[in-house]
Amino acid sequence: xxxxxxxxxxxAVTRIFVAAGAPSDIAAKVAGWLVNSDLSGHTxxxxxxxxxxxxxxxxxxxxxxxRPQILAETATTLLLDGRCGFGLLAADxxxxxxxxxxxxxxxxxxxxxxxxxxxxxxxxxELGAELGVLLFLTxxxxxxxxxxxxxxxxxxxxxxxxxxxPTGDGAPIALDIATSVVAGGKLRVAQDKGAxxxxxxxxxxxxxxxxxxxxxxxxxxxxxxxxxxxxxxxLMSAILGTNLTGSMGHEPxxxxxxxxAIDPGAFIEADAFLxxxxxxxxxxxxxxxxxxxxxxxxxxxPEREARARLxxxxxxxxxxxxxxxxxxxARLGLDAAALTRLATGA
Amino acid sequence: MPVFPVEPLTAAAAQILVAAGTPVxxxxxxxxxxxxxxxxxxxxxxxMRVPWYxxxxxxxxxxxxxxxAITRETETTVVVDGHAGxxxxxxxxxxxxxxxKAQRAGVAAxxxxxxxxxxxxxxxxELAAERGVVFWLTYGxxxxxxxxxFGGARGRLATNPMTFAAPAGGTDPMIVDFAxxxxxxxxxxxxxxxxxxxPAxxxxxxxxxxxxxxxxxxKGGALRTAGGHKGYALSLMVELLSANLTATATxxxxxxxVFALGIDPNAFGAGPAYAAATRATxxxxxxxxxxxxxxxxxxxxxxxxxxxxxxxxxxIAMPEPTWQAILDCATSLGLExxxxxxxxxxx
Numbered sequence: 189x190x191x192x193x194x195x196x197x198x199x200a201v202t203r204i205f206v207a208a209g210a211p212s213d214i215a216a217k218v219a220g221w222l223v224n225s226d227l228s229g230h231t232x233x234x235x236x237x238x239x240x241x242x243x244x245x246x247x248x249x250x251x252x253x254x255r256p257q258i259l260a261e262t263a264t265t266l267l268l269d270g271r272c273g274f275g276l277l278a279a280d281x282x283x284x285x286x287x288x289x290x291x292x293x294x295x296x297x298x299x300x301x302x303x304x305x306x307x308x309x310x311x312x313x314e315l316g317a318e319l320g321v322l323l324f325l326t327x328x329x330x331x332x333x334x335x336x337x338x339x340x341x342x343x344x345x346x347x348x349x350x351x352x353x354p355t356g357d358g359a360p361i362a363l364d365i366a367t368s369v370v371a372g373g374k375l376r377v378a379q380d381k382g383a384x385x386x387x388x389x390x391x392x393x394x395x396x397x398x399x400x401x402x403x404x405x406x407x408x409x410x411x412x413x414x415x416x417x418x419x420x421x422x423l424m425s426a427i428l429g430t431n432l433t434g435s436m437g438h439e440p441x442x443x444x445x446x447x448x449a450i451d452p453g454a455f456i457e458a459d460a461f462l463x464x465x466x467x468x469x470x471x472x473x474x475x476x477x478x479x480x481x482x483x484x485x486x487x488x489x490p491e492r493e494a495r496a497r498l499x500x501x502x503x504x505x506x507x508x509x510x511x512x513x514x515x516x517x518a519r520l521g522l523d524a525a526a527l528t529r530l531a532t533g534a
Numbered sequence: 535m536p537v538f539p540v541e542p543l544t545a546a547a548a549q550i551l552v553a554a555g556t557p558v559x560x561x562x563x564x565x566x567x568x569x570x571x572x573x574x575x576x577x578x579x580x581x582m583r584v585p586w587y588x589x590x591x592x593x594x595x596x597x598x599x600x601x602x603a604i605t606r607e608t609e610t611t612v613v614v615d616g617h618a619g620x621x622x623x624x625x626x627x628x629x630x631x632x633x634x635k636a637q638r639a640g641v642a643a644x645x646x647x648x649x650x651x652x653x654x655x656x657x658x659x660e661l662a663a664e665r666g667v668v669f670w671l672t673y674g675x676x677x678x679x680x681x682x683x684f685g686g687a688r689g690r691l692a693t694n695p696m697t698f699a700a701p702a703g704g705t706d707p708m709i710v711d712f713a714x715x716x717x718x719x720x721x722x723x724x725x726x727x728x729x730x731x732x733p734a735x736x737x738x739x740x741x742x743x744x745x746x747x748x749x750x751x752x753k754g755g756a757l758r759t760a761g762g763h764k765g766y767a768l769s770l771m772v773e774l775l776s777a778n779l780t781a782t783a784t785x786x787x788x789x790x791x792v793f794a795l796g797i798d799p800n801a802f803g804a805g806p807a808y809a810a811a812t813r814a815t816x817x818x819x820x821x822x823x824x825x826x827x828x829x830x831x832x833x834x835x836x837x838x839x840x841x842x843x844x845x846x847x848x849x850i851a852m853p854e855p856t857w858q859a860i861l862d863c864a865t866s867l868g869l870e871x872x873x874x875x876x877x878x879x880x881x
Contacts, residue, residue, distance in 0.1 A: 260803055264610055265640045267802045295610045297641040299802055322779070324771075339822035339831040351771045361774070363767035395825025413761030420710035420834045421768075423815065424670075424698045427708070431700075431811040432668060432797065434804025448641075448795065455606065455613050455645040456781040464778035468676065472770065475686035478742025484686040487767040 190510050191502045193533040197223050200531040201235055204513070207520040208242045210252035214274060221276050225308045226503045229494030232373035233308035236509045239516040241274075241305075249442075250274060250304055256281050259301070264289065266298035267433065272442060275304035276311075279325075282447055283312050287319035290449035299433030300445035303327075310364030310491060312447070313352030317360035317488075322353045322450040328429025329443035334368045335409035337419035340395025342409035345443075346371055347425035352488070354452060356462040361469060362488035367422035368410040375401065375410075380508075505531075536857050537849040542880035544569040547581050549877065550860070553867040554588045556598035560620060567622045571654040572850045575841030578720045579654040582856045585863040587620075587651075595787075596620060596650050602627045610635060610642045613780070616649035618788060625652040625671075626661065628794050633665040636796030645780035646792035656711035656838060658794070659699035663707035668797040669699040674769070675777030675790040681715045682756040684766035687742025689756035692790070693718055694772035701799065702816060703809030709835030714769035715757040722751050 192200075198219050205215035218241070226234030244250035254273030258266065266285050270278035278300045289296035306312070306327060316323025331345030346366040354360050369389045378385055384399045392398045393407030404410075412418030428446035430436060435444030452461035475484040505513075514524035528534075538546075544565045551561035565581070572580030590596040600619030604612055604627075612631045616624035628644040635642030652658070655673060662669030674694030681691040693713040700708040716736045725732045726748040734744040740754030751757075759765030775793035777783040782791035799808045822831040852860075861871045 262640060265801055293610065294608060295641060295643050297797065297801065322774070335825070336819050336822055336831050338825055338828035339819070340825040341822050343818055343822050351767075353771075353774050361767075361770060363771060365764045365767060369761070391825060395823070395828070413764050414712075414716070416834070417712045417714075417760045417765070420698070420712060423708060423819070423834065424700070424710055426815060427668070427700045427812055431808050431815060432799065432804065433802050434807050434811075436811050437804065437807050450643065450779065452779065454611055454643065455779055460781045460784070461774075461778050464781065464783040465774055468770070468773060468778060468783065471676070472683045472686070472690050475683050475688050475690045476742070478682075478685055478687040478738065481685035481742075484683050486770065487763070 190528055190532050191504050192531040193502050194223055194227055194499055196531045196533040197226070197235060197503060197505075200527050201238055203522065203527065203530070204238060204242065204517050204520065205252070207517070207522055208245045208252065210245070210274075214252060214255075214277060217280070218274050218276055221307050221311060223503070224311065226505070227495045227498045228308070228310065228491035229498070230308050230310070230491070231506070231509075232371065232377070235505065235513060239512045242516050242520070256300070263293055264296050266296070268298065268300045269438070270300050270303040270442075272302050272304055272440065275300070275306035275443070275445075278303055279306040279312050279445060280315070282445065283315050283323060283325075283449070284319065286447055286449035287316060287321045287323070290321045290451045290454075294451045294454040296449045298447050299429070299435075301433050301435045301438040302440070303443045303445045305443070306445060308364065309348050309350035310362050310488070313350040313362040313364060314360070314488065314491075315352070316449060317352035317354045317362055320354050320452070322452065323351065323447065325350045325445065325447040326425035326429045327443060327445055328426035328435075330430070330441070333372055333410050334412055334422060335391060335395065336422075337412060337416040339409075340391065340393065341407070344422050344426055346410070347422040347429070349421060349425055353465060354462065355465050355469060357466055359469070359492065360488055361465070361486050362491065364487070365413075367412055367418045367425055369413045369418070370410070372410065375404065535851045535853055537851045538878050539849050539880045540569055540573065540846060543581065543850055543878045546874050546878035547584050547860070549874065550584055550588065550864045550867065550869065551598070553864070553869050554591045554598065556591070556620075560598065560601075560623065564620050564622050567653050567657060569850070570657055573842045573845050574654065574656065574838040575845070576654050576838075577852075578718065581850070581860070582852070585859050588863050588867070590650070602646075604631065610639045612642070612644040614644060614646045614649075616646055616788075618648045618650060621646070621650035621652035624649040625658050625792060628792060629658045629661050629669070629671070630665070632794045632796040633662050633667045633669070636667045636798050636801075637665075640798050640801035642796050644792075644794040644796075646794075647780050647782050648785065648788045649790070649792055650788060652792060654711070655695050655697035656709050656835070659697040659709045659711065660707070662796060663699040663701040663709065666701055666799070667699075668701065668799055670696070670795040672696045672772040672776045672793045673790060674772040676773070676783055677789045680719055680756055681769065682738050682742060682758060684759055684763040687738070687740070691715075691759075691766075691769045691773065693757065694769040694776070696768070696772055700812055702812040703799075703806075705813055705816070706839060707835060708812075708816065708833045709838065711834070712760070714760055714765045714772055716760050716765065717757065719757060722748055722757070726752070
């Protein structure tokens with residue numbers, strides 16, 4: 189289990205993406221976002237994705253040299269074509285442009301068609317907050333992972349939602365939730381451990397609750413969180429991300445993104461929002477904790493705590509994950525041992 | 535259980551609101567929105583609340599003759615001041631204004647301050663869908679504190695609900711409407727009155743421990759959030775949008791605010807494709823094989839549409855104690871109970 193430095197891991201992953209055909213600036217950016225997921229404690233969205241990203245580049249699902257293009261733009265709206273490049277590039281451009289627009293004229297809305305995977309959604313909520321705006325973002329994709337409320341069959345993706353808001357004190361709220369009970373990655377983790385799936389996560393092919401992973405794989409589905417509530421949110425996420433942006437009319441249709449940016453002074457004044465929000469978050473953080481909890485956190489706190497810890501301590505990449513990464517690198521003609529030395533700062 | 539035809543019952547409710555000092559046109563509108571909640575199958579937000587609103591008028595919380603006014607406006611934003619009148623009026627005003635602006639500018643956002651209670655949220659999403667816009671509305675703020683943050687042992691949040699409308703051009707829209715708490719507080723009252731327990735996902739006791747005993751809720755307990763940390767995060771989002779962005783958070787008299795967002799379905803140039811894709815989305819949902827225990831898969835909004843069709847025909851049924859409370863309220867305002875009863879029955 190190699191203990192990697194953030195800078196070393198960044199450099200190693202960049203080298204792999206370049207070897208797979210990505211321009212060096214794009215490779216470095218994408219590597220940075222993946223490493224930041226690991227640093228934020230979300231291994232599920234971190235460098236573990238490297239083999240699948242490289243495979244996507246090989247099959248052409250991700251065209252690594254493509255850069256997002258503007259399809260349509262007004263004072264308040266922006267529609268981007270991700271051109272099947274790295275979705276993270278398009279998401280980054282979308283959030284930055286909407287933040288500029290919102291700061292100038294209070295409110296701006298945008299979307300991405302042909303987005304591909306846009307990484308950890310919390311990244312974009314955090315970026316919006318850092319740029320001083322409230323940011324709401326949804327990612328919708330056709331999929332068969334999650335059953336609608338009352339259904340026995342998967343009919344949508346995990347259709348996640350993110351929201352970030354500035355507080356002026358460096359500790360913003362940044363939420364990032366799948367509208368399913370859990371993200372698909374958690375089932376993989378349970379599978380790797382050989383553990384049963386907790387009740388309430390999945391159904392079998394008849395729509396019956398189950399804890400058996402084989403029953404899930406045999407035509408079952410994930411459940412939406414909070415029954416009809418998560419199901420309704422999943423539909424909202426899909427309708428905004430794919431239908432509103434016209435994502436289905438672009439070939440190939442690879443997921444759509446919707447984002448809304450609001451200036452904190454849109455209605456009243458920015459300082460009043462920042463003050464009120466610091467007070468709101470302090471109020472909930474000071475809640476006496478329930479049994480089994482050391483304290484009450486706000487969305488975004490666990491990620492900030494992880495970064496504070498891991499930026500200095502380094503990131504431990506699970507051995508299976510690192511093996512897969514070095515095997516991928518070796519197939520691209522890179523020296524696996526040299527890559528490990530680079531990543532660990534040895 | 536007494537059952538009343540819809541229009542006469544609504545007229546009787548309006549008469550009670552008038553007796554409490556509400557101008558006739560406002561009383562009719564408010565009674566109409568309340569009856570709309572009954573028709574939609576949500577009696578908890580319907581005419582049973584008439585005595586509560588009358589009480590709010592008597593304490594000065596609601597100033598029944600006040601009408602909302604627009605206090606700030608740009609091409610894409612609007613702030614509606616409810617002037618502490620009936621919140622329904624301000625909610626209707628912000629919805630109409632945001633819808634009209636969205637149709638011109640592609641997207642628009644609105645806020646309500648000093649709004650008071652705005653009734654069933656889905657009503658505003660339905661109104662926006664009728665105008666043809668995609669619509670999102672949140673309602674919340676620092677009041678009540680009957681919902682516990684995930685991992686907490688004390689209530690620190692309101693039920694902070696949201697609603698979302700997706701029109702689909704020529705077919706019924708999808709109307710999502712839910713509290714970010716596991717359930718509305720009313721469900722705990724109902725369970726207690728029936729002597730039932732509740733699922734442990736709904737409430738915690740005063741130590742923050744999940745419990746199935748409704749008594750624990752009333753002894754310092756609180757509601758849980760929907761889906762644990764997910765509903766908690768959404769609840770904070772609703773509070774920030776509704777109360778902090780609108781600065782109602784610091785308004786001691788009226789801390790709950792409204793945030794509304796309208797989007798023209800053609801904002802990104804996908805108008806007809808949007809409508810077709812959305813109809814296809816609905817079809818994909820409705821054609822899902824149902825799980826055990828379900829007859830079919832619906833889209834959000836179907837339940838309310840069916841209730842309306844049924845209840846419009848059968849009338850509004852009201853439990854005897856609920857109807858008696860309304861009559862008592864009428865009597866306390868100097869109205870004659872028998873006259874109200876006859877009016878409500880359409881006699």
